[in-house]
Amino acid sequence: MQSLFQPGCPWYDLHIQYPPNIDWCEEKLCSWIVTPFNTWTNVAYSLIGLSIWIKMRKSPSAFLRFFGPASFIVGLTSFIYHASLNLFTQVFDFFGMYVFCVLLIMFNLARAGKWPAPPRAFVRFWIWVVGLTAFTVVSYFIHFPIQLYVLFLIMTILVTEFKATAPSRKYFWYTVVAMAVAVTFSALDHAGIICSPENHYFQGHGVWHLLGAVALWTSFQHYRQFESSL
Numbered sequence: 001m002q003s004l005f006q007p008g009c010p011w012y013d014l015h016i017q018y019p020p021n022i023d024w025c026e027e028k029l030c031s032w033i034v035t036p037f038n039t040w041t042n043v044a045y046s047l048i049g050l051s052i053w054i055k056m057r058k059s060p061s062a063f064l065r066f067f068g069p070a071s072f073i074v075g076l077t078s079f080i081y082h083a084s085l086n087l088f089t090q091v092f093d094f095f096g097m098y099v100f101c102v103l104l105i106m107f108n109l110a111r112a113g114k115w116p117a118p119p120r121a122f123v124r125f126w127i128w129v130v131g132l133t134a135f136t137v138v139s140y141f142i143h144f145p146i147q148l149y150v151l152f153l154i155m156t157i158l159v160t161e162f163k164a165t166a167p168s169r170k171y172f173w174y175t176v177v178a179m180a181v182a183v184t185f186s187a188l189d190h191a192g193i194i195c196s197p198e199n200h201y202f203q204g205h206g207v208w209h210l211l212g213a214v215a216l217w218t219s220f221q222h223y224r225q226f227e228s229s230l
Contacts, residue, residue, distance in 0.1 A: 004027065004028065004029050004030050005027075005028035005029060005030055005034065006030065008030075009030035009031070010030070010031065010032045010034075010084075011032075011034055011083075011084045011085060011086060012030075014084070014086035014087075014088065015028075015034075015084075015085050015086045018086050018087035018088060019085075019086065019087065020081075020085060020086060020087055020090040021087075021090070021140060021145075021146060022147065022190065024038060024189055024190065024203070024205045025189045025190075025192065025194070025195035025196070025197055025203055025204065025205070026038050026197060026199075026200065026203045026205070026206070027197035027198050027200075028085065029200075032083065033083045034082070034083060034084060034085050035082050035083075035085065035200075035203075036200045037199075037200050037201060037202065037203045037206040038082040038203055038205050038206045038209070039079055039082040039083045040079075040206075041206040041207075041209035041210050042075045042076075042078040042079040042082065042209050043075060043079070044075065044209060044210050044213035045071055045072070045074045045075025045076075045078065045209065045212065045213045045216060046071070046072045046074075046075030046076060046079075047075075047213075048071055048075075048213050048216050048217050048220075049067075049068045049069065049070070049071030049072030049073075049074070049075060049216070050068065050072060051068070052067050052068035052071060052217075052220050053065075053067075053068025053069060053072070054068070055068075056068060059227060060227070060228075061226075061227045061228075061230045062118035062119075062121070062122075063106070063107060063110060063118070063121070063223075063230040064220075064223065064224065064227055064230065066103075066122065067103065067220050067223070070099050070100070070103045071100075071216050071220075073096055073099050074096040074097070074099055074100045074212075074216070075096075075213070076096070077092040077093055077095050077096030077099075078092075078093050078096050078097075078209065080092050080093075081093035087140065091133060091136070091137060094132075094133055094136050094146065094149075094150075095129065095133045097150050097153075098128070098129045098132045098133060098153070099129055100212075100216070101150065101153035101154065101156075101157060102125055102128045102129050102132070102153070103125070104157045104161075104219060105128075105153070105156055105157055105160055106121065106124075106125050106128075107223050107226075107230070108157065108160035108161050108163070108164050109160055109164075110230055111164040111165070111166075111226055111229070111230070112160070112163055112164040132149065132153075135149075136149060154179070166222075166225070166226075167225060168225060169222070170222075171218045171219070171221040171222035172218075172219070172222045174218040174221075174222075175215045175218040175219045175222060178211045178212075178214045178215040178218060179211070179212070179215045181211055182207065182208040182210075182211035182212050182215065183208070185204040185205070185207040185208050185211070186204055186205050186207075186208035188204050189203060189204025189205045189207075189208075190204075190205070
């Protein structure tokens with residue numbers, strides 16, 4: 001069967017000349033949105049970010065007011081990447097993942113008194129995110145598996161969470177479960193175990209996005225209990 005994604009299609013030249021370092025199951029279309037399901041599922045992040053921003057825009061906690069815009073960025077950057085599928089926009093995707101991970105690390109370290117108060121808190125946040133993104137670009141060109149950085153950050157989130165105290169970790173465990181299931185779907189997609197390329201209504205990696213958005217919401221609910229102290 002002839003590929004729908006061929007010379008003359010939007011993004012084709014960039015994808016061929018500067019491919020991302022990983023390929024997902026969904027068939028690439030000759031369209032400005034190359035992989036529809038994996039692209040549109042990112043709207044869930046941004047909708048949740050918008051909801052959190054509306055809910056917390058008058059919160060006394062600058063940390064919690066920041067949670068919504070950060071979540072919106074996660075969705076926007078991943079949307080751009082999956083719509084276009086090339087190395088340059090993959091950098092945006094990692095930027096968004098680092099926003100997500102560093103956001104939770106910042107909350108955990110702030111709870112433990114090991115992160116500065118706003119506005120310096122957000123200066124350090126962006127230094128981390130931009131620094132990690134730059135390091136990722138360098139790592140791509142030396143063929144290092146850059147997805148390992150996200151795994152390292154997830155482990156850091158877990159360690160820093162348990163270094164801080166919490167009245168309840170109910171929503172934290174909801175977050176862990178959502179992310180575990182999300183990672184499983186994404187891994188099965190990448191391995192070709194759950195893979196139907198022509199199905200643009202269900203893809204394992206798209207499920208990762210949907211469950212990742214759920215994890216953002218439950219993590220927000222977890223950190224909301226510290227509103228008076230952050």
